[in-house]
Amino acid sequence: MKKEPIKVKELGASVRAGNFEEVVLGYNEESALAEASRCIQCKNPVCSTGCPVGVDIKKFIYHITQKDYKSAYFTIREKNNFPSICGRVCPAEYQCRKTCILTKKGELFASENSINIHFLERFVGDYGMKNNLQVPQSRDDKPFQSKVAIVGSGPAGLCVAGELARRGIKSVIYEALHKTGGVLRYGIPPFRMPRDILDFEINYLKNLGVEVVLNSIIGKVESLEELSNRFSAVFLGLGAGVPSFLGINGENLCNVYSANEFLTRVNLMGAYKFPKYHTPINVGKHIGVIGGGNTAIDAARVALRLQKMNGIDLDTTLYYRRTEVEMPARRLEIEHAREEGVKFKFLVQPKEFTGDDKGNLQKFECLECRLGDPDSSGRRRPVPIEGSDFESDCDVAVVAVGLNANEILTSVTPDLKLDKWGDVIVNKDTMETSIKGVYAGGDIVGGEGTVIEAMSMAKRAAKAIIEYVLNQ
Ligand code: FAD
Ligand code: SF4
DSSP states (O other): OOOOOOOOOHHHHHHHHSOOSSSSEEHHHHHHHHHTTTOOOOOOOOOOGSSSTTTHHHHHHHHHTTTTTHHHHHHTTTTSSOHHHHHOOGGGGTTTTHTTTTOOOTTTSOOTTTTOOHHHHHHHHHHHHTTTTTOOOOOOSOOOOEEEEHHHHHHHHHHHHHHHHTOOOOEEEESSSSSSSSSHHHSSTTSSSHHHHHHHHHHHHHHHHHHESEEEEEEEETTTHHHHSSSEEEEEEEOOOOEEEOOOOOSHHHHHEEEEHHHIIIIIIIIGGTTTOOOOOOOOEEEEEEEEEEHHHHHHHHHHHHHHHHHHOOOOEEESEEEEGGSSOHHHHHHHHHTTTTEOOEEEEEEEEEOOOSSSSSEEEEEEEOOOEOOOSSEEEEEETTTOOOEEEOOOEEEEOEEEEOTTTTGGTTTTTBBBOBOOOOOOOOOOOOSTTTOOOOOOGGOOOOOHHHHHHHHHHHHHHHHHHOOO
């Protein structure tokens, strides 16, 4: 008999839209067992091929069915350093769930019927965390003298630190901000990525001996060359923290934010608790968010929460050039945003922001679009329809149309070869850059721009770094 997918528990939409509590509550043991029992344990499983780090999905799900959660945890940890994080943020519907045999062939995303691999992974990851399971170290007999510098404490940097620590290699993470975690802390809101999970993973690394130096912008306080002289190898996990803009009139008006600034103010600087926290944020009556990725959805859901928490009638609209199908955001987050009250306007292209006589944003003008032929990304190109201009009230706008490489370090390091987008060029197998002993991974080298992809690159880099320092 066909077993129905097990739904995950969530906070009710009207409650959660007024706070920053975690929305998805995860599986309890009973639901995890029921969901795991739906896995047909294929003879030749293909789900793992959809996972950028190749987690042995069949095996860990089998361990769940046997209630052997410890083995399930260690199975995942062989490939994935942060199961509790990936179980929460992985776009599994484009990855492992899409390749699951229960997804119908030719579907754009995973079928609903495919196994909820990410929720099972989260269940196991949280079990490991609650029970403080320690992954065995594979240290060599003689302690390594080498020390590796890691620049950036996002998922890429943290993953390299974890991999090196497991081999007994010391590392120091240099982070520009006053807190670790990269986008996991300043970008992804706490209602998706609770901070205690992140803190647990970082403390775990610190307990393994990883040192963290905060408020330290490499390229300003110290050059890459100086760092390379002090350490046996360097890993660059600088991320892509520079926002793209639309390039339209009025973009410099007051209350037009980049999503980066908007989310950082709220998530990192606690602006939603202003004046208890010192960073303010302007909460509009009519908020427009422009974009279709995870950043746009996060910004819209944060904006809506700010309206609700400030007693303002909910009016947050997400404007996207294509249709919902082409949105790159996680499907679950789109659904959650809609349930919470975010409105969507598809097939619209921003034309102009206009302001009042004090320079504050007042209106947002757009053109309607139709879908044309596919572009280089394979998605159908939006074609603006002449004469279809329309205007919306808009007193706060958040632009979330892409992020670019952070150039603080790369621009002062001429020997580091970059591509035309400013991303660091690496050997894709070893992640070594044009400078010997300097490796890079994560968003700074381009790619899918997901947490698990950043970790996949980090693991490759760590492997090469270990070989490099062993041969020194
Ligand atoms: P980052 O996470 O960007 O970390 C880089 C770190 O390096 C930062 O802390 C930065 O301060 C530091 N740094 C930069 N330059 C220097 C310097 N010179 N010196 C010292 N430190 C420096 N992916 C998913 O898989 N699922 C999601 O749901 C998802 N949602 C997202 C939501 C938002 C709002 C955003 C912006 C991204 C999202 N992503 C998501 C993408 C994902 O977060 C990134 O792909 C991932 O964080 C990249 O990791 P990273 O380590 O390369 O870089
Ligand atoms: Fe799927 Fe992500 Fe887990 Fe890999 S890490 S199995 S892609 S949820």
